[in-house]
Amino acid sequence: MVDDVKKEQAFSPAVDQITGMQTSSLLVVPLLDGDRPLGVIEVINTRSGRPFNMSDRDIMLLVANLASTAIVRAERAQGV
DSSP states (O other): OOOOOOGGGGGOOOHHHHHHOOOOOOEEEEETTTTTTEEEEEOOOOSOOOOOOOHHHHHHHHHHHHHHHHHHHHHTTTTT
């Protein structure tokens, strides 16, 4: 969770410049199959403008778990 991207050295405003969006906060959770990384889900800004909180993180971890399961099942169905 990043409450204020302006204070985060690793944040690049390049995507904001291209899209015209203004990122203020981020929540990023991993998509995992055990120890194997599948990707990430990134949520940008809250509707209210408040920073993300632990409840938001917990919900996104649940969503990531469901998405990871769907990805793994799709891979298996395709014989990957």
